[in-house]
Amino acid sequence: MAINSTILTQKESDLIEKLIAKCGLFVDFGQISEQLGTGMTNQEVKNVVGRLLKRGWLVRLKRGVYYITTLESRGTANVSVYVIAQVLADDAYVSFEAALQHHGIFDQYLKTITSLSLKNHSTQELQGTKYEFIKTSQVNFYGWEETRMEGKLVKIATLEKAVLDMLSTRRTLYSMDLILEKFREYKDNFNFERLYEFSKKQTIASSRILGFLLDRAGLDSTKIYSQVKSAKGISRMMIDSKLYDSKWRLYYHNIFEQN
Numbered sequence: 001m002a003i004n005s006t007i008l009t010q011k012e013s014d015l016i017e018k019l020i021a022k023c024g025l026f027v028d029f030g031q032i033s034e035q036l037g038t039g040m041t042n043q044e045v046k047n048v049v050g051r052l053l054k055r056g057w058l059v060r061l062k063r064g065v066y067y068i069t070t071l072e073s074r075g076t077a078n079v080s081v082y083v084i085a086q087v088l089a090d091d092a093y094v095s096f097e098a099a100l101q102h103h104g105i106f107d108q109y110l111k112t113i114t115s116l117s118l119k120n121h122s123t124q125e126l127q128g129t130k131y132e133f134i135k136t137s138q139v140n141f142y143g144w145e146e147t148r149m150e151g152k153l154v155k156i157a158t159l160e161k162a163v164l165d166m167l168s169t170r171r172t173l174y175s176m177d178l179i180l181e182k183f184r185e186y187k188d189n190f191n192f193e194r195l196y197e198f199s200k201k202q203t204i205a206s207s208r209i210l211g212f213l214l215d216r217a218g219l220d221s222t223k224i225y226s227q228v229k230s231a232k233g234i235s236r237m238m239i240d241s242k243l244y245d246s247k248w249r250l251y252y253h254n255i256f257e258q259n
Contacts, residue, residue, distance in 0.1 A: 007055060012048070016057060020068055024151055025079070026087055029064040061087050062124060079150055085113050085131050086154045088124060092117035092133055093144035093155035096170070097178075099162035102147075105186045116141065116157075116165060134169055143198055160195040167206040171238055173253055176213065180256075183217035196223045204228055205235035208248045212237075215247075216256060 008016070015035060023031050033045045040048075049066070052058040058066040065087060067079060082102065085094050092115040100106035112130040118141055121133035143161025146153045157165060163182070166175040183190070199207050208231075211224035225247070234249045241251040 025068045081113050082154045083149050089117045089121045095157040095162050095165040099157040102156050103159050180213050204231045208235045208250045212248045
C-alpha cells in the first residue's frame with residue numbers, strides 16, 4: 001500500500017503500513033498502542049488516533065475499533081456491510097432482509113442491517129447505514145453459516161433461519177407479506193426440509209404462522225401441521241389480527257384474504 005507522505009508524517013505512514021501487515025484493515029486501540037511502542041502515554045496514542053481519524057486514514061467503527069482506509073477510499077469504510085456488522089458485534093449473525101439479500105432474493109437498498117446477538121449492543125450508524133442488534137437466547141442462536149468476506153469470517157443466517165427470525169422477532173404486516181412473497185417467487189431457493197427442522201425449535205405461534213403462509217403460497221405445510229395440530233389455545237399473527245383460520249388456530253390480518 002502506497003501512503004501519501006504529503007498527508008501523513010513518515011512515522012504515521014510507517015504505523016499504518018505495519019498495522020496492515022500485522023493486523024489487517026481492522027485494528028483496535030490496543031493494537032495501535034502496541035505498535036507505537038511502550039514509550040508513548042495513553043494520551044499520546046489517543047492524539048495519534050485522533051489525527052488519523054481527522055485525516056481520514058482511520059474510520060471509527062465502534063469505541064476503540066477502527067478500519068484502516070486505502071488511499072483511494074480515504075475517509076470511508078470501503079468494506080462490506082456484513083463485515084462491518086460482524087466487527088461491531090462478534091457474538092452476532094446477520095439476519096432479516098440483509099440475509100435474504102446475501103442469498104440473492106432481496107434486491108432493495110437496505111438502510112438498516114439487522115443482526116441477532118447474544119448480548120445487548122447499541123444501534124450504530126456508519127456512513128448512512130444503521131446497524132441494529134436484537135438480543136436472542138443461546139437456544140435460538142443457530143441456523144447461520146460462516147462466509148469469508150474480505151479476509152474475515154462473517155456469520156449470516158440461512159434463508160430458512162432468516163424467515164423464522166422474522167416470524168419470531170419482528171411480526172409485522174410488512175414482514176409477513178415479504179415472507180409470503182419470497183415463498184412464492186423463490187420457492188426453489190429454499191430448503192424446506194431444513195425449514196421444517198428449524199421450526200421445531202420455534203414457538204407454536206411462529207410455527208402456526210409459518211404453516212399458514214406456506215398454505216397461502218401453495219406449498220406443502222404437512223410437516224408443520226403435524227407438529228402443531230395437537231397444540232391447544234390460539235395464536236395471533238399480530239395484535240390487531242381479526243380473521244380466524246381454524247386449521248392453524250390462528251388470527252390473521254385481512255390483507256391475506258386477498259393473497
